[in-house]
Amino acid sequence: MAGVGIGTVIMGVPAAWLAAMCDFPGRRWLDWGMLLPLAMPAYVIAYTYTGMLDFAGPVQTLLRELTGWGYGDYWFWEIRSHSGAIAMLVLVLYPYVYLMARATFLEQSAVSFEASRNLGYSPFRAFIKVAIPMARPAIIAGVSLALMETLADYGTVQYFGIPTFSTGIFRTFYGFGDANGAAQLASLLLVFVATLIFVERYSRRKLSYNVRAGSRAMASRIQLNGGRAWLAALACFIPFFFGFLLPAGQLLSWSVFDAQMPWSDFLILSWNSFYLAGLAALIALVLATLLAYTQRFNSGSLVKQATEFAALGYALPGTIIAIGVLAPLVFVDQSLLAFSERFGLGMSGLIFSGTLFALLIAYTVRFLAVALGSVQSGLGQISPSLDEAAKGMGRSPFQVLRQIHAPLMKSSLLTALLVVFVDVLKELPATLMLRPFDFNTLAVRAFELASDEQLIEAAPPSLMIVAVGLVPVLLLNRAISRHKH
Known part of the structure; x- marks a missing residue:
């Protein structure tokens, strides 16, 4: 974490x-x-870079061919x-910091920045002394x-053999068969997550002090020329190149020229992944719409707190949610089996645990917040006067939703559906722990192949996950561009 x-x-x-304040x-x-x-899951980029940088990969192979060195003759960074x-996690997670910081830099008042320049600060010193403290x-x-x-x-830490809470929970539950021990580890991990949620919520409370102090005009961009301009371009190109361009290009090359995965297997994996993600996205969208709509017509504190509580699932790791979902479902299944045996009903097998039902519950808990945020944003842009006018014409709340709100916030609903779909497609730990026997998805198959060191064969399912994941990222960029203009 550090x-x-x-x-x-x-x-x-x-x-x-650089992106917000400079021109280059x-x-x-x-x-x-x-x-x-x-769009690049951390476990996918970990597999890709391992395939490129390990001893048998193209980088070290080329190095040995050029120098004539053999094993043990040189030092090379151990990626595992x-x-x-x-490094793998930083390459795919830095956009969170980039997005938040860039939005704040764009909103900062020109007054503070220009005042620091008039007092003799260079652009770099103004960045360190003024912009960063405000952001x-x-x-x-x-x-x-x-x-x-x-x-x-x-996926990343398991593949690299690093013991963390996530791997410990999984190993305790499946390796040792100790559900209670796994639940205890999950509870400890929950303390860390709760701390981060508190820090994040507390920091957002103070976002108001760092923007728009006085004039709302944004400072004019700093025109960079010569070497400084190219250094700025290089500083922005490096994260893009190593975080997406290079691994995506390698996955594409492996998938097209080297991978031998049968198309029938690939189509089955894609179908399993897509219909499961589609079902989960639809369920999350319906529940998010009901919650947001209830809160719109009943703004009481109880409804607000219940909605916020329902949205906390996104902050919980998939391993915690899997344990939390599986424990009660196993209890229900065992109770039903005992009841069936007692009264001779002939029931056999599991009804809830170990089925797609458990997976769909876990996905809904995990990603409901994503759908809820998009639906609430769409509803917030609709004037309450339309609700009052529809009520005056005798329309029920459901008719108002179907005839007025749904058409007006179609883009928000589609965005919620798409983002949950992609998040479910990428989810690995919950899928591994809760999937039915002999049921695989793209993420699970990529993980299994990579764990067996079949990195090239893991490229097609990994590339499909990345390609689908690009869609919401491009939509996000489009929304940001509209906001700026």
């Missing part, structure tokens, strides 16, 4: 400042290019290490989100 926190700040904050060659392209690593895991709450919020994802990660 390494990822420091790394995301070092990579995200300077890039955000390629800025507009790099502005959205630096968001693309959000703590530093390797930190500190946003940076903390971005780092908190990155650390939540770090705590939730399973």
